[in-house]
Amino acid sequence: MLEDVLGCKWSLHVLQLVRSGICRPGAMERAVPGLTAKVLNERLVKLVRFGVLDKAVFAEVPPRVEYRLTAFGESFVGLLDQIAALESQRSGA
Amino acid sequence: MLEDVLGCKWSLHVLQLVRSGICRPGAMERAVPGLTAKVLNERLVKLVRFGVLDKAVFAEVPPRVEYRLTAFGESFVGLLDQIAALESQRSGA
DNA sequence: CAGTATCCAGACCGATACTG
DNA sequence: CAGTATCGGTCTGGATACTG
Numbered sequence: 001m002l003e004d005v006l007g008c009k010w011s012l013h014v015l016q017l018v019r020s021g022i023c024r025p026g027a028m029e030r031a032v033p034g035l036t037a038k039v040l041n042e043r044l045v046k047l048v049r050f051g052v053l054d055k056a057v058f059a060e061v062p063p064r065v066e067y068r069l070t071a072f073g074e075s076f077v078g079l080l081d082q083i084a085a086l087e088s089q090r091s092g093a
Numbered sequence: 094m095l096e097d098v099l100g101c102k103w104s105l106h107v108l109q110l111v112r113s114g115i116c117r118p119g120a121m122e123r124a125v126p127g128l129t130a131k132v133l134n135e136r137l138v139k140l141v142r143f144g145v146l147d148k149a150v151f152a153e154v155p156p157r158v159e160y161r162l163t164a165f166g167e168s169f170v171g172l173l174d175q176i177a178a179l180e181s182q183r184s185g186a
Numbered sequence: 187c188a189g190t191a192t193c194c195a196g197a198c199c200g201a202t203a204c205t206g
Numbered sequence: 207c208a209g210t211a212t213c214g215g216t217c218t219g220g221a222t223a224c225t226g
Contacts, residue, residue: 001180002173006099008219026187036220041189051183062187063226072183076176080095083172087094090144090165101198118208129200134209155207156206 001050010035014043015069015077018053023066052076094143103128107136108162108170111146116159145169 005011013035017028025044029035044067047053052073058064069077098104106128110121121133137160140146145166151157162170 002099002176003102006095009096075179079172079176083095086168158208
């Protein structure tokens with residue numbers, strides 16, 4: 001699963017975005033240069049399948065969708081953060 | 094860097110191997126079906142470059158090489174373990 | 187606006203052969 | 207035995223177009 005989530009360079013960005021409140025596909029697409037709807041969706045779907053994200057669909061018009069971190073997802077990105085911290089600690093300090 | 098390490102499906106296996114004492118290329122190749130010398134080496138080199146592994150070359154004949162986890166590497170795999178634990182906890186329980 | 191299908195190019199993996 | 211170079215197949219990402 002780690003493989004699947006991190007096998008794509010965008011996954012981390014997506015997770016980061018959701019965490020910073022950018023939880024709508026359109027906004028994400030605009031926020032990350034180079035990220036296309038297709039890839040974004042692939043990631044989103046997988047993240048949801050893995051229980052990292054939750055999908056909330058609002059039956060409105062225009063359609064609105066929001067993604068949120070699940071409890072599992074929170075822990076998950078937390079660990080990821082620790083790794084990032086470890087890394088910057090190594091290369092930076 | 095996370096990207097680079099996990100962008101390959103073998104990286105985790107390699108790390109796991111080193112941790113379990115299988116630290117020589119030949120042994121690794123034999124231990125993991127489907128893993129070829131080329132890919133193994135690519136991973137090893139990158140892992141060393143990132144400071145996750147340490148390479149020890151023995152000037153013997155036949156040539157012997159051993160890879161070990163650095164302090165950074167230890168912390169790194171530790172975090173990876175926590176993620177794995179989190180995951181099994183999620184799907185298993 | 188969200189999501190999907192199609193097409194194409196590029197990257198990566200895997201096999202083989204060769205050097206030290 | 208360790209490591210590198212080359213070549214070919216495959217899989218994935220990226221761009222475009224279309225549907226709900």
